[in-house]
Amino acid sequence: MAYSFPEEVLEHVFSFLSSxxxxxAVSLVCKSWYDIERWCRRRIFVGNCYAVSPEIVIRRFPExxxxxxxxxxxxxxxxxxxxxWGAYAYPWxxxxxxxxxxxxxxxxxxxxxxxxxxxxxxKSYKNFKVLVLTSCEGFTTDGLASIAAxxxxxxxxxxxxxxxxxxSGHWLSHFPDSCTSLVSLNMSCLGSEVSFSALERLVAxxxxxxxxxxxxxxxxxxxxNLIRRAPQLVELGTGAxxxxxxxxxxxxxxxxxxxxxxxxxxxxxxxVVPSYLPAMYSVCSGIxxxxxxxxxxxxxDLVKLINQCQNLQRLWVLDYIEDSGLDALAASCKGLQxxxxxxxxxxxxxxxxxxxxxxxxxxxxxxxxxxxxxYFCRQMSNAALIAIAKNRPNxxxxxxxIIDPQAPDYLTLEPLDxxxxxxxxxxxxxxxLSMTGLLTDRVFKYIGSHAKKLEMLSVAFAGDSDLGLxxxxxxxxxxxxxxxxxxxxGDKALLANAAxxxxxxxxxxxxxxxxxxxxxxxxxxxxxxxxxxIDERGPPESRPEGCSVERxxxxxxxxxxxxxxxxxxxxxxxxxxxxRYS
Amino acid sequence: MSTEIGSILSExxxxxxxxxxxxxxxxxxxAAPSKPGSKRGFGDMADLKLGVGCDRGDEVSVSTPPPSKExxxxxxxxxSYRKNMMKSCKYVKVAVxxxxxxxxxxxxxxxSYEQLLAALEEMFTxxxxxxxxxxxxxxxxxxxxxxxxxxxxxxxxxMLVGDVPWNMFVETCKRVRLMKSSxxxxxxxxxxxxxxxxxx
Numbered sequence: 137m138a139y140s141f142p143e144e145v146l147e148h149v150f151s152f153l154s155s156x157x158x159x160x161a162v163s164l165v166c167k168s169w170y171d172i173e174r175w176c177r178r179r180i181f182v183g184n185c186y187a188v189s190p191e192i193v194i195r196r197f198p199e200x201x202x203x204x205x206x207x208x209x210x211x212x213x214x215x216x217x218x219x220x221w222g223a224y225a226y227p228w229x230x231x232x233x234x235x236x237x238x239x240x241x242x243x244x245x246x247x248x249x250x251x252x253x254x255x256x257x258x259k260s261y262k263n264f265k266v267l268v269l270t271s272c273e274g275f276t277t278d279g280l281a282s283i284a285a286x287x288x289x290x291x292x293x294x295x296x297x298x299x300x301x302x303x304s305g306h307w308l309s310h311f312p313d314s315c316t317s318l319v320s321l322n323m324s325c326l327g328s329e330v331s332f333s334a335l336e337r338l339v340a341x342x343x344x345x346x347x348x349x350x351x352x353x354x355x356x357x358x359x360x361n362l363i364r365r366a367p368q369l370v371e372l373g374t375g376a377x378x379x380x381x382x383x384x385x386x387x388x389x390x391x392x393x394x395x396x397x398x399x400x401x402x403x404x405x406x407x408v409v410p411s412y413l414p415a416m417y418s419v420c421s422g423i424x425x426x427x428x429x430x431x432x433x434x435x436x437d438l439v440k441l442i443n444q445c446q447n448l449q450r451l452w453v454l455d456y457i458e459d460s461g462l463d464a465l466a467a468s469c470k471g472l473q474x475x476x477x478x479x480x481x482x483x484x485x486x487x488x489x490x491x492x493x494x495x496x497x498x499x500x501x502x503x504x505x506x507x508x509x510x511y512f513c514r515q516m517s518n519a520a521l522i523a524i525a526k527n528r529p530n531x532x533x534x535x536x537x538i539i540d541p542q543a544p545d546y547l548t549l550e551p552l553d554x555x556x557x558x559x560x561x562x563x564x565x566x567x568x569l570s571m572t573g574l575l576t577d578r579v580f581k582y583i584g585s586h587a588k589k590l591e592m593l594s595v596a597f598a599g600d601s602d603l604g605l606x607x608x609x610x611x612x613x614x615x616x617x618x619x620x621x622x623x624x625x626g627d628k629a630l631l632a633n634a635a636x637x638x639x640x641x642x643x644x645x646x647x648x649x650x651x652x653x654x655x656x657x658x659x660x661x662x663x664x665x666x667x668x669x670i671d672e673r674g675p676p677e678s679r680p681e682g683c684s685v686e687r688x689x690x691x692x693x694x695x696x697x698x699x700x701x702x703x704x705x706x707x708x709x710x711x712x713x714x715x716r717y718s
Numbered sequence: 719m720s721t722e723i724g725s726i727l728s729e730x731x732x733x734x735x736x737x738x739x740x741x742x743x744x745x746x747x748x749a750a751p752s753k754p755g756s757k758r759g760f761g762d763m764a765d766l767k768l769g770v771g772c773d774r775g776d777e778v779s780v781s782t783p784p785p786s787k788e789x790x791x792x793x794x795x796x797x798s799y800r801k802n803m804m805k806s807c808k809y810v811k812v813a814v815x816x817x818x819x820x821x822x823x824x825x826x827x828x829x830s831y832e833q834l835l836a837a838l839e840e841m842f843t844x845x846x847x848x849x850x851x852x853x854x855x856x857x858x859x860x861x862x863x864x865x866x867x868x869x870x871x872x873x874x875x876x877m878l879v880g881d882v883p884w885n886m887f888v889e890t891c892k893r894v895r896l897m898k899s900s901x902x903x904x905x906x907x908x909x910x911x912x913x914x915x916x917x918x
Contacts, residue, residue: 214796
């Protein structure tokens with residue numbers, strides 16, 4: 137039994153388990169395994185910061201070194217979650233500062249982080265190494281200065297796409313001369329100019345620097361000097377990629393690039409002057425990931441660049457690439473795994489570039505390893521989707537956005553049900569799907585029948601009735617996240633599948649047909665779900681019976697208390713269905 | 719706001735006019751047809767952003783100005799981070815051959831070439847955009863001189879205005895020059911794909 141293995145041996149065995157799933161499974165074997173495991177777990181991932189409380193985490197896992205957490209639901213990215221909804225990092229940071237003096241890593245996504253939190257991090261953990269803030273907000277460059285100044289062993293500072301109040305570039309100069317441990321620095325989301333000499337010195341004294349993502353304010357003329365000081369770079373994000381056309385600037389840059397033998401990832405490229413792109417050609421054969429999604433480069437120049445990058449695995453690009461550019465991509469980059477095409481003019485009603493469904497069809501034909509797609513376009517047909525599905529049964533992520541949200545098949549004027557049906561039927565490993573276009577309940581029937589591995593589904597302006605929602609909730613066995621906006625889905629499907637919601641991380645429904653009464657009923661039926669009604673029009677029960685709520689966000693939680701940090705437009709309902717105001 | 723659709727729909731529901739085929743039309747005759755297969759324009763969607771509250775009965779107040787494309791909250795799903803990164807205040811100098819001083823325009827203020835040319839027409843009041851044999855031309859009505867709109871791009875080449883998509887023009891244009899037609903025939907560089915390797 138458990139006694140025949142000394143604890144130390146079990147602990148040693150468990151130390152080889154890195155996946156949360158494996159560790160969770162191990163904890164269920166028996167009480168002593170649960171206990172041993174919890175003392176030796178070092179990393180946790182909390183997919184929804186409200187699914188659990190800091191106290192519960194700290195009580196169960198007393199020796200954590202790394203915490204990764206997500207806050208707001210995904211639709212917050214598109215302004216569907218009102219300002220002030222929540223996802224504050226401070227309570228977590230404060231609790232962990234007490235409990236985990238040896239904490240080394242904090243990674244947060246879509247959370248509100250204040251300067252106070254950053255200062256607390258910088259002062260509480262003697263061995264702090266990694267700070268990654270993805271799509272976060274609420275802090276200023278002063279907070280960054282604290283981190284730079286106080287974290288003596290900082291390895292990673294990564295501010296991916298966060299919204300930072302940029303007071304000045306002075307924060308960078310707070311890195312002490314003794315700080316030589318940097319491995320990764322991503323400041324691409326910042327606006328202000330930092331001191332270039334401070335930046336150069338920082339780069340020069342960081343021999344382990346692998347990732348350097350500059351911001352737009354770093355001019356091209358400075359880039360050569362920086363990368364000369366870091367020829368070991370693996371990932372580089374340029375600043376503004378424009379300068380007066382001068383041959384000495386060009387050759388300086390080309391020389392500097394040629395010394396970077398390990399470069400695999402390139403990004404940045406604001407304000408591109410195409411004539412300077414060839415300066416990078418010497419590294420292109422080693423490049424596996426290229427993010428040109430902020431670069432207005434004509435298709436012909438894009439094609440020249442792409443033709444140099446035969447080993448490309450990931451490409452993010454604007455629709456300036458055009459169908460012809462995607463044809464060239466399909467011909468050159470046989471190892472392509474991920475493609476994202478973003479719209480250069482998302483709000484224009486008319487197409488501004490010749491990019492259509494054809495580009496995606498080409499790439500799906502030509503790139504046998506393509507498994508992940510995000511594609512914005514203005515027209516789609518069932519025929520194209522069926523062709524894509526047949527070409528690429530290995531899709532894992534398929535996200536299609538047609539700018540006109542209810543566009544039918546432009547050839548037949550029919551709904552795009554059969555097209556998306558083909559996708560889920562052929563792509564048996566599909567884990568993530570986003571759909572747009574004219575879609576009826578039928579597409580949801582296909583999804584419910586076939587998409588057995590689907591974990592995340594995003595739906596907008598689709599469906600005819602509750603049946604659509606019911607198909608998804610009853611059929612998709614692996615569903616974890618479902619986000620819906622502007623669909624005629626309502627109470628019946630929701631209540632009929634209440635139990636399903638506890639097997640998922642979360643459900644988001646906005647501008648649908650869900651009544652307040654149904655929300656109350658759901659909360660009553662399912663005590664381990666938080667049912668949040670997010671409605672800015674005032675108390676929901678003040679409106680007539682059957683009136684729909686603006687938004688409802690349902691998520692499972694082991695924290696039985698109601699959210700204490702609710703703003704006044706969020707109503708949560710507990711078991712006795714009495715209304716709680718903040 | 720997108721909340722209005724929800725209000726309209728639930729109003730229909732509570733007034734028992736909800737059938738199996740849902741429409742997103744307004745109560746009492748809508749903008750959008752209900753048959754699957756009929757194209758609902760994006761404009762139709764935006765049309766529904768009208769002031770109907772759940773508690774206001776059947777009254778519909780119609781706002782008259784055409785709905786701008788941005789009215790549907792969060793659509794298309796482009797992150798505001800990305801929108802901000804693509805944005806720039808784009809002031810460029812505009813010179814007209816023969817005019818004593820230059821003007822500056824913010825290209826971000828316009829959404830098409832038409833709008834830009836109309837604005838230039840206003841700025842340089844002697845000019846008029848005329849249709850000459852189905853071609854848009856800019857003319858000085860006083861002396862009959864024709865102008866060709868050109869711009870300098872980031873590569874330093876002088877290009878004819880109108881060749882590239884509007885958004886790319888806004889991004890890559892450094893300055894605008896209305897060149898006299900007579901000079902234009904000699905002066906313009908043919909649009910070369912930038913080899914740029916005149917550097918080597």
